[in-house]
Amino acid sequence: xxxxxxxxxxxxxxxxxxxxxxxxxxxxxxxxxxxxxxxxxxxxxxxxxxxxxxxxxxxxxxxxxxxxxxxxxxxxxxxxxxxxxxxxxxxxxxxxxxxxxxxxxxxxxxxxxxxxxxxxxxxxxxxxxxxxxxxxxxxxx
Numbered sequence: 001x002x003x004x005x006x007x008x009x010x011x012x013x014x015x016x017x018x019x020x021x022x023x024x025x026x027x028x029x030x031x032x033x034x035x036x037x038x039x040x041x042x043x044x045x046x047x048x049x050x051x052x053x054x055x056x057x058x059x060x061x062x063x064x065x066x067x068x069x070x071x072x073x074x075x076x077x078x079x080x081x082x083x084x085x086x087x088x089x090x091x092x093x094x095x096x097x098x099x100x101x102x103x104x105x106x107x108x109x110x111x112x113x114x115x116x117x118x119x120x121x122x123x124x125x126x127x128x129x130x131x132x133x134x135x136x137x138x139x140x141x
Contacts, residue, residue, distance in 0.1 A: 006087035007067050010094040014060045017101050021052040024105050028052060032108050040116035042107075055104065059097045066090045082136040089133050096122045 025048070032051025035044025046054065070079040070086070079086055099122065103113055 003067075004087065006091050010063045010067070010090055013094050013098050014056065014063050017056040017059055017098055018053070020102070020105065021056055024109070025052055028105075028108055032104070034104060036115045038116060040114035051104065051108070055097065055101045059094070059101070062097070063090065063094055066093070078137070081138060082133070085133050085136045089129055092126060092129050096126060 028048050028051070030048055031045040032048055033042040033044070034046040034051050034054075035042070037043045045051070067090070070076055070083070073079055100115075100119070103115060103118060106113060107115075
C-alpha cells in the first residue's frame, strides 16, 4: 500500500491543525466561540479543550476515511479512473477545514473575521469542485 503526495499533504495539514491548537491553547479564553449565526454573531460556545481540538479530531477522522475509501472499495477501479480529481477534492476539503479551524482560533484571540463572509465562499468552492468531481466520475462494473 503506497501513500501518494496528496495524502501526505492532507495528513501533514491535519497534524498541523493539532500543533496550532496546542500552541494557541494558553492564549485562549476558557469558553471559545464556536458557532455563528447568519449575521456573523456568536451564538455558540465550547470549552477551551473542545473548542481547540474538536475540529482537528473531525478533520483527521474524515481525512483518514477519504484516504481509506480507494483502498477498501471493491470496485477501486472506479476511483482510480478519476483519482487526480478525487485527490484534488481531498486537498481542497482539507484546506477548507484547516482555514475554518484557523478562523475560529483567530476570532477567539480578537481577530474578528466574520464566518458569515468567508464560509459561504469556501462552501461554494467545495460545491463547484464536487460538480467537477461528479462530472469526471463514472461507474465501471
